[in-house]
Amino acid sequence: MQRDTLVSFEGVEKRFGGFVAVQKMDFDIRKGEFLAIMGSSGCGKTTTLRMLAGLEAPSAGVIRLAGQPINHLPTWSRDTPMVWQSLALFPFLNVRENVEFALKMRGVGKADRRRRAEQWLERMQILEFAERDISQLSGGQRQRVALARSLVVEPEILLLDEPLSALDAALKVRMQSVLKNLQRETGITFVYVTHSQSEAFSMADRVVIMSRGKIEQIGTPQEIYRTPATRFVAEFLGSSNIFTGQVKAAAGKSVTLEGPAGTFTLAAADLATPPAVGQKVSLTVLDARTRLAATAPAGAFNKVPVRMIGEEFVGATATIYLETAQGQEIRVQKSQDDLESLPLQVGKDYVAFWPHEDGHLVAEA
Amino acid sequence: MSDTAQDINRNPAIDWGLKAYVILAYAFVFAPIAASFVFSFNSDRFPSIPLGHFTLDWYRAVATDPLVWEGLRNTLFVGVTVGVLATALGFGAAYTDYRYKFLGKQVYLALALLPPTIPVVILGLAMLAYLSRIGLSGNALSVIIAHVVICAPFAMAIVRLRLSQMDPDLEAAAWNLGASEWAAMRHVIIPFAKPAILGALFITMAVSFDEFAIAWFVSGLNETLPVKVLGFLQGQVSPRINAIGTFVFVTSMTLVVLAQILLTGRGAKSRPAADE
Amino acid sequence: MRRSLSLYGLTFSLPLLVWQLLFFVFPLVFLVALSFWTVKNFAMRPDFDTVNWVTMYGRGVFWQAYGTTFAFALAAAVLTSLLAFPCSYAIAFKLSEAARRWAVFLMVIPFFTSYLVRIYSWQIFLSDAGIVNVLLGKVGLGPFPLLNTAGATMVGYLTLNFPLVVLLQLFSLVFIDRTLVEAAHNLRCGRIRTVFAVIVPSARVGLVIAALFAFILSFGDFVSPIYLGGGKATTLSILITDTTKSGQQWPRAAVIALTMIGTLLVVAFVAVRFAYKGRSK
Numbered sequence: 001m002q003r004d005t006l007v008s009f010e011g012v013e014k015r016f017g018g019f020v021a022v023q024k025m026d027f028d029i030r031k032g033e034f035l036a037i038m039g040s041s042g043c044g045k046t047t048t049l050r051m052l053a054g055l056e057a058p059s060a061g062v063i064r065l066a067g068q069p070i071n072h073l074p075t076w077s078r079d080t081p082m083v084w085q086s087l088a089l090f091p092f093l094n095v096r097e098n099v100e101f102a103l104k105m106r107g108v109g110k111a112d113r114r115r116r117a118e119q120w121l122e123r124m125q126i127l128e129f130a131e132r133d134i135s136q137l138s139g140g141q142r143q144r145v146a147l148a149r150s151l152v153v154e155p156e157i158l159l160l161d162e163p164l165s166a167l168d169a170a171l172k173v174r175m176q177s178v179l180k181n182l183q184r185e186t187g188i189t190f191v192y193v194t195h196s197q198s199e200a201f202s203m204a205d206r207v208v209i210m211s212r213g214k215i216e217q218i219g220t221p222q223e224i225y226r227t228p229a230t231r232f233v234a235e236f237l238g239s240s241n242i243f244t245g246q247v248k249a250a251a252g253k254s255v256t257l258e259g260p261a262g263t264f265t266l267a268a269a270d271l272a273t274p275p276a277v278g279q280k281v282s283l284t285v286l287d288a289r290t291r292l293a294a295t296a297p298a299g300a301f302n303k304v305p306v307r308m309i310g311e312e313f314v315g316a317t318a319t320i321y322l323e324t325a326q327g328q329e330i331r332v333q334k335s336q337d338d339l340e341s342l343p344l345q346v347g348k349d350y351v352a353f354w355p356h357e358d359g360h361l362v363a364e365a
Numbered sequence: 366m367s368d369t370a371q372d373i374n375r376n377p378a379i380d381w382g383l384k385a386y387v388i389l390a391y392a393f394v395f396a397p398i399a400a401s402f403v404f405s406f407n408s409d410r411f412p413s414i415p416l417g418h419f420t421l422d423w424y425r426a427v428a429t430d431p432l433v434w435e436g437l438r439n440t441l442f443v444g445v446t447v448g449v450l451a452t453a454l455g456f457g458a459a460y461t462d463y464r465y466k467f468l469g470k471q472v473y474l475a476l477a478l479l480p481p482t483i484p485v486v487i488l489g490l491a492m493l494a495y496l497s498r499i500g501l502s503g504n505a506l507s508v509i510i511a512h513v514v515i516c517a518p519f520a521m522a523i524v525r526l527r528l529s530q531m532d533p534d535l536e537a538a539a540w541n542l543g544a545s546e547w548a549a550m551r552h553v554i555i556p557f558a559k560p561a562i563l564g565a566l567f568i569t570m571a572v573s574f575d576e577f578a579i580a581w582f583v584s585g586l587n588e589t590l591p592v593k594v595l596g597f598l599q600g601q602v603s604p605r606i607n608a609i610g611t612f613v614f615v616t617s618m619t620l621v622v623l624a625q626i627l628l629t630g631r632g633a634k635s636r637p638a639a640d641e
Numbered sequence: 642m643r644r645s646l647s648l649y650g651l652t653f654s655l656p657l658l659v660w661q662l663l664f665f666v667f668p669l670v671f672l673v674a675l676s677f678w679t680v681k682n683f684a685m686r687p688d689f690d691t692v693n694w695v696t697m698y699g700r701g702v703f704w705q706a707y708g709t710t711f712a713f714a715l716a717a718a719v720l721t722s723l724l725a726f727p728c729s730y731a732i733a734f735k736l737s738e739a740a741r742r743w744a745v746f747l748m749v750i751p752f753f754t755s756y757l758v759r760i761y762s763w764q765i766f767l768s769d770a771g772i773v774n775v776l777l778g779k780v781g782l783g784p785f786p787l788l789n790t791a792g793a794t795m796v797g798y799l800t801l802n803f804p805l806v807v808l809l810q811l812f813s814l815v816f817i818d819r820t821l822v823e824a825a826h827n828l829r830c831g832r833i834r835t836v837f838a839v840i841v842p843s844a845r846v847g848l849v850i851a852a853l854f855a856f857i858l859s860f861g862d863f864v865s866p867i868y869l870g871g872g873k874a875t876t877l878s879i880l881i882t883d884t885t886k887s888g889q890q891w892p893r894a895a896v897i898a899l900t901m902i903g904t905l906l907v908v909a910f911v912a913v914r915f916a917y918k919g920r921s922k
Contacts, residue, residue, distance in 0.1 A: 370745065373828060375833075376829035376832065379832070380735050380898055383730070383731035383735050384731060384735060384736075385849055386727050386728060386731060387728050387731045387732060387736075390724070390725075390728040390807070391689070391747060393799070394747075394748070394800075394803060394804060394805070395739045395747075395751075396762075396766065397758075397759040397760075397762035397763055397766070397800060398750075398751065398754050398759060398762070398763055400762045401758050401759070401761070401770070403761040404762075404765060409847055411768075411770065411771050412765045413765065413768070413771050413772055413775055414772050414775050414776075415775075426703045434809065445734065454656050454657070455662055455727050456653075456655040457652070457654060457655075457656050458654070459847065461650070461653055461657075462653040464650075465654070467648060473654070473658060475691075476655055476657075476658065476661040476662070476665065477661065479665075480665050482854075482857060483669075483861075483902070484857065484858075484860060484862075484901065484905070485861060485863020485877070486861050486862075486863055486878045486881050486898070487861065487881070487898040487902060488668075490670050490672070490885055490891070490894050490895065490898050491668035491671065491672045491898065492664070492670060492883055493670070493885065493891075494672065494891050494895065495664075495667060495668035495671045495672075495673050496668075496737070497672065505835070505863060510664050513660060513664070514660070514664050517657060517660070517661070521657075534835060544648075546649045547649065547829075550649075559734075562861070571753050571863070575753065575754070575755050575756070577755075577756075578863075578864075582885070584900050590756060591755060593759065594755065594756055594757045594761075598757060598760075598761055598868055606757070606758055606759070606761045607758070607762070608755070609755075609758070610758030610762075611760070613754075613755055613758070614753070614754050614758070615756070617753040617754065618750070618753060619747075620753075621750075621792075622751050638741040
């Protein structure tokens with residue numbers, strides 16, 4: 001265990017009857033980091049968070065907080081405050097009473113309670129609403145109350161379960177920066193569960209990607225974006241072209257594979273176990289690294305003949321949709337300027353290509 | 366570790382204690398009902414334990430009492446009439462609440478729903494004084510009038526609940542297809558509400574069967590069965606009460622179970638599965 | 642689009658309105674008039690005389706009965722609520738979905754059994770040679786005089802109120818958002834404390850309404866105080882039945898009835914105010 005580890009999951013598993021919600025998982029949460037757990041609904045991300053909060057008991061394994069196992073602790077004996085998706089604010093208490101709740105439970109005196117609650121209300125810029133009922137607040141204000149209610153005890157760790165999902169798009173973006181700043185200023189470890197890639201990638205220091213109760217990859221947003229660990233991650237992120245094939249030759253870091261779309265070479269395969277000849281693997285290459293030309297370029301490139309089927313512009317970037325002879329869709333992302341040199345026309349034939357070192361090998365699930 | 370992880374936030378001792386308490390509470394609620402049933406077949410004049418021998422004497426005594434038969438006739442006549450009238454009135458009120466908005470609707474609904482919350486002694490006295498003033502007291506009719514007042518709210522509540530499950534566009538769709546209001550009522554609303562209407566019919570009958578206080582005040586010589594029971598209770602205490610009680614219980618429960626089957630069984634079928 | 646007055650609409654709305662006006666509102670209004678009538682030579686005469694009010698309010702017996710009735714009803718409401726709460730709580734939070742449905746179904750059954758028969762049945766349990774005393778005798782205790790006591794009256798009130806109170810409490814408890822309970826636990830609120838800090842406040846409206854119904858039912862009941870309490874403690878309902886059934890003193894009975902309605906209105910108002918206190922609707 002590293003020195004800066006705050007939480008560790010050791011072989012933790014959760015079953016509901018015959019259904020495995022979370023498969024045996026091992027990972028650490030570092031002190032002071034912003035960790036996002038991301039995946040589609042039913043992937044086990046919320047169950048993982050609830051086990052940490054003590055709202056579900058693991059079926060197997062040990063969860064440690066600051067080195068101490070906490071499996072046996074009921075949720076009220078842990079300091080793992082959580083922000084719910086529904087926020088779960090107490091409707092029969094006003095804003096101040098909601099924020100004071102956790103302090104009251106800890107036996108903090110009345111005057112002290114009030115002072116500390118007001119500090120946090122002020123910090124969250126909702127002090128003026130202190131005496132209001134929850135029902136009188138807007139969605140964004142409620143969000144701030146929920147954060148203040150959990151943070152008022154100044155915990156080491158804060159758990160957030162899709163807290164922004166009820167907000168509209170503009171407010172979501174604003175709350176993301178509020179959360180990120182809050183985390184940076186307080187140094188509190190945030191564990192943030194979400195299904196939204198943009199939320200996870202814009203706020204988190206590290207991201208855990210889960211699928212069907214299993215961890216697919218843990219890494220910084222950069223790492224995950226550039227080098228997805230599995231085909232699932234590559235597909236989930238949707239920012240790479242994926243080619244599947246069989247390994248024809250493997251020498252050191254250089255791998256050649258053959259698939260329906262052609263024969264490709266990778267300069268730096270970084271799989272944990274070097275692939276064997278004949279093994280089925282996938283190659284991913286980022287949309288943004290894939291290039292396009294009217295005729296096949298000279299030089300050491302992987303090349304795929306394609307036909308253009310459409311284009312889409314978002315701001316200054318264009319995504320060009322193309323199709324291989326086998327009917328596989330290929331995307332190429334380019335800035336407007338790059339495109340000016342290349343006349344584009346739907347139905348015309350082009351060649352997609354990329355240098356050997358831009359390919360990345362992932363295991364076939 | 367076990368497969369089904371022990372929920373750390375629960376204390377099994379507290380959970381079992383609470384469950385035991387629930388059983389105790391139900392025992393308290395059902396003790397008098399069960400005892401009445403058991404002692405209706407018991408020979409002792411002054412029932413207690415240990416039990417005497419099995420007998421049908423009390424049923425025989427009840428069955429041979431012409432006054433009991435008369436009471437039963439009155440009860441059935443009153444009950445069926447009340448059921449029909451209260452259900453008709455209740456349906457009308459439920460439909461009014463479902464479809465119309467008008468000034469004073471709150472008052473209308475209060476009138477439709479309040480009567481069961483007024484103590485029966487007070488209603489009994491008020492009815493007795495009023496009905497005798499307008500010359501309607503002292504017969505089965507007066508009991509029917511009074512019982513419809515307290516039963517119609519139950520019918521209304523049951524039908525209203527059913528109507529709230531109806532797609533609000535259904536009636537408009539019928540109009541749009543050329544049905545008149547009356548035709549839409551006959552071919553759309555009533556068929557849809559039918560299980561609730563029948564359920565309300567049985568429930569209101571059951572309520573009327575058991576009501577004794579108001580009936581006692583206004584019935585005069587035309588006593589219903591529950592009023593007879595009150596008479597037995599006032600006079601010599603007799604296990605005949607148990608025999609009648611068991612009989613009335615079985616009758617009421619039959620009506621309730623019928624209503625339940627109508628309300629949930631058929632109702633559920635014509636409802637989308639996502640409803641619950 | 643919606644015409645408020647049409648033959649069609651009135652066909653459905655009017656009958657109930659007419660019926661409840663004629664046979665619910667008018668009798669109650671008539672009760673007010675009746676309370677000012679006079680009785681001479683065993684015959685009632687329409688009049689406007691406050692003599693009934695003055696006579697009844699001047700009697701110690703009346704105020705004693707009023708006090709007894711109020712105290713009994715209050716005790717019954719509190720006792721039923723307290724005894725019913727753990728039961729409703731356990732049904733709402735500790736039973737499976739299927740078990741909960743059964744529990745509700747079973748709690749409905751008593752509504753369709755005769756209250757009189759159940760009271761008679763309690764006599765079998767509580768009389769001097771009754772089931773309870775026989776059982777106590779087996780362990781060398783008693784016999785205790787159980788019947789015709791205030792305790793027996795309470796048993797009767799419980800019989801009357803308990804199922805309704807459990808159902809009303811249950812109805813508000815099952816609709817509590819479970820994440821609120823989790824949130825409280827998560828903020829260091831322990832098991833028992835959560836009941837008082839979260840569950841009771843969340844269900845407050847339902848709990849108060851349930852207690853109110855228990856109060857109303859007990860306040861108006863004459864069966865338990867007579868047949869289990871032995872009529873020793875006179876309640877207002879007993880006074881009404883006695884006054885009405887023996888003799889022609891209906892105007893005086895009307896005074897009692899109106900006093901009861903007034904009391905119930907005040908109690909209901911206070912209870913509802915308390916239930917919604919501090920809540921913006």
